[in-house]
Amino acid sequence: MGSFIRLAIRQMDVQFRMRVLSLWSLGLYYIQPAIFSAVGMLLSRAAGNSSPDLVYTVVGAGMMGMWSGLVFTSTYDIRTDRREGTLEIIVGSPTSLRRVEGLRTLLNILAGLSSLVVAVLAAVLIFDYSFANVNIAGTILALLLILLGLWCMGVFLANFLAWSRVSGTVVDLMEMPMAILCGFMFPISVLPGWLQKVSGIFPIRWALEGMRDAMNGTPLAQPLIIKLLISLGLSIAFLLLARWFDGKVHDHIRVTGELHSI
Amino acid sequence: MPVQDHVPAIITTSLSKTYKTKQGFWKRTTKNIEAVRDVSFRVEKGELFGLLGPNGAGKTTTVKMLSTLLIPSSGSISIFGLDIMKDTREIRKRIGFTFGGARGLYGRLTGIENLRYFAELYALPPEVTRKQIPELLELVGLTGRGDDKVETYSSGMQQRLHLARALLHDPELIYLDEPTVGIDPVGARELRATIKELKSRGKTILLTTHYMAEADELCDRIAIINRGSLVALDTPYALKQLISHESVIELRFSAAHSDEVNQVIDSTSISLKKTTIESNGQKSMEIRTVESGEIIELLSPLLTSRVIQSLEVHNQTLEDVYVAIIQSGEK
Numbered sequence: 001m002g003s004f005i006r007l008a009i010r011q012m013d014v015q016f017r018m019r020v021l022s023l024w025s026l027g028l029y030y031i032q033p034a035i036f037s038a039v040g041m042l043l044s045r046a047a048g049n050s051s052p053d054l055v056y057t058v059v060g061a062g063m064m065g066m067w068s069g070l071v072f073t074s075t076y077d078i079r080t081d082r083r084e085g086t087l088e089i090i091v092g093s094p095t096s097l098r099r100v101e102g103l104r105t106l107l108n109i110l111a112g113l114s115s116l117v118v119a120v121l122a123a124v125l126i127f128d129y130s131f132a133n134v135n136i137a138g139t140i141l142a143l144l145l146i147l148l149g150l151w152c153m154g155v156f157l158a159n160f161l162a163w164s165r166v167s168g169t170v171v172d173l174m175e176m177p178m179a180i181l182c183g184f185m186f187p188i189s190v191l192p193g194w195l196q197k198v199s200g201i202f203p204i205r206w207a208l209e210g211m212r213d214a215m216n217g218t219p220l221a222q223p224l225i226i227k228l229l230i231s232l233g234l235s236i237a238f239l240l241l242a243r244w245f246d247g248k249v250h251d252h253i254r255v256t257g258e259l260h261s262i
Numbered sequence: 263m264p265v266q267d268h269v270p271a272i273i274t275t276s277l278s279k280t281y282k283t284k285q286g287f288w289k290r291t292t293k294n295i296e297a298v299r300d301v302s303f304r305v306e307k308g309e310l311f312g313l314l315g316p317n318g319a320g321k322t323t324t325v326k327m328l329s330t331l332l333i334p335s336s337g338s339i340s341i342f343g344l345d346i347m348k349d350t351r352e353i354r355k356r357i358g359f360t361f362g363g364a365r366g367l368y369g370r371l372t373g374i375e376n377l378r379y380f381a382e383l384y385a386l387p388p389e390v391t392r393k394q395i396p397e398l399l400e401l402v403g404l405t406g407r408g409d410d411k412v413e414t415y416s417s418g419m420q421q422r423l424h425l426a427r428a429l430l431h432d433p434e435l436i437y438l439d440e441p442t443v444g445i446d447p448v449g450a451r452e453l454r455a456t457i458k459e460l461k462s463r464g465k466t467i468l469l470t471t472h473y474m475a476e477a478d479e480l481c482d483r484i485a486i487i488n489r490g491s492l493v494a495l496d497t498p499y500a501l502k503q504l505i506s507h508e509s510v511i512e513l514r515f516s517a518a519h520s521d522e523v524n525q526v527i528d529s530t531s532i533s534l535k536k537t538t539i540e541s542n543g544q545k546s547m548e549i550r551t552v553e554s555g556e557i558i559e560l561l562s563p564l565l566t567s568r569v570i571q572s573l574e575v576h577n578q579t580l581e582d583v584y585v586a587i588i589q590s591g592e593k
Contacts, residue, residue: 003382003385003387006382006385006388007382007383007385010378010379010382011379011382014368014371014375014379017370017371018368018370018371084365084366084367084368084369085361085365085366085367086365086366086367086368088326088331088361088366089366089380089383089427090383091331092329092330092331092354092359093354093380093383093384094351094354094355094383094384094385095382095383095384095385100383251333254330254331254332254333255332255333256281256282257281257323257326257332259331
């Protein structure tokens, strides 16, 4: 356990200095969500809408920051490792790639969480948004489930990057569609019926719905709890899928020699 | 898992590796590339074993299979009696590896930060890491540069940091894949000295290199691999004997003494082959023979009387042997 904690601290330290402290990350975590947030709020205000729509834009902008940060940093990590030759060093060590990726993804999500904080601050300070009716317990619980859902999906998707150089493109292409499918900026109800069903497999969609409900004052009762439980169940399913996939990836890359890019 | 002491460090049996590559966009075709074919050898504990071969011969693929980074298509590998497929994690704890070139390090981190990070991947206790890192930096000649970012290192320094990284967990078996490639002669010499030091500490080392002099200087035994197959395996001395026992005697004398020298050489019944070149009134003669001792004895009066100005004897070098083996394989 001690060695795991030391690895976690070291991994996060390396990750923080290699990825988070960069101009690129600044744009990814703060500037891009701020633009989303401002445009959404201006549109909402122009349409004469009240606070429930602001919840969409505030939380949605924060989610965009977290999700984009997760997709790009996690994909970039493995690509860089593959290009720099460090992927071979990691895979050839007694520590599993799954563990390394899990820790990296965790830091990427925690760094992305600051996007949500910035979006909320922008809503309060610039757009006079009030949190008077917020169900704090429900919001915190939903936020934790969003983080869990993002982490489980992140470790699952990281396997695509490790699988081959080409398959990582699939993950890149998921950035915007996921924002739509999980209702980051718009309610799921505006999507066609079949797309709503597709969106149902993603844990963050349910946790996000729960968070918005809680932020709009919905009590921590049956409808909200069910959404949160669905999110939890789907997160666990993604985690199990990631674990199964990880074993396949470990064998696959050692058969194909896809550990390095030169 | 207990490991027996008498077992060899490495045993490979009929090792093969075939890559499948897909070609074409609309009509996809699969092509099989046989990188390693039926390679068998063993490396004893404490041995420094060289793997030589031209580019694309299968050296790096072999090393990657030995270091658990590639799964063989067929055949088996045993490392300290452990099976590469079943005991992967245990083997990884006991081996260290470096691949040639400057890749494999985080350029934005310092040398020490890189070593600390990789030490955590081997779950080294902090007290061991604290002790090991300065010692290793000293061993590879990077003391005083550990706090500099790796992106500011020369390729030679990066190679040396690679070696330090590979040694962090004090592995018993070390794979060094072209460790001196891209390093200046002084750096290469220092690195060879470090490799000798590691051998003297009882480490088993598998070295791949393009430099024959390096292999000749360092290795106890050498395997030559060409087009994926093992074509020769022996000590450097025995390999040199393998091709021919022939030596080359080089003579220099004045053109005025040409008849005198030729007369002595032609008087012997010893089998030899001579070639003479004349330039500016000076003659140089190359004599190829397996009985160099007798020829030198025959020529010694001419040396004493200064008819022959200089005499040098060259034995077959490992490079001669290597080229002969590789070329015979090409034919």
